[in-house]
Amino acid sequence: MYSCEEHIDEALDDWVYGVETFPELELVDNSENLWITCGYCENKAIYMVGNECSDTKYRN
Numbered sequence: 001m002y003s004c005e006e007h008i009d010e011a012l013d014d015w016v017y018g019v020e021t022f023p024e025l026e027l028v029d030n031s032e033n034l035w036i037t038c039g040y041c042e043n044k045a046i047y048m049v050g051n052e053c054s055d056t057k058y059r060n
């Protein structure tokens, strides 16, 4: 799950509601010129919310 600055609280709330564990929160690595959009709007994602399992899934 990716989120921009504006929607990070919403993303964390959704994660905790769905998984009931507190997620890891990482900054999106923009060094590869990736344009990853927020899951809630069209802005560029700044944060990646998830655990190691979902992180593996998103990287594939």
Ligand SMILES: [Zn+2]
Pocket (backbone or CB within 6 Å): 003, 004, 005, 006, 007, 038, 039, 040, 041, 042, 043
């Ligand atoms: Zn957003």
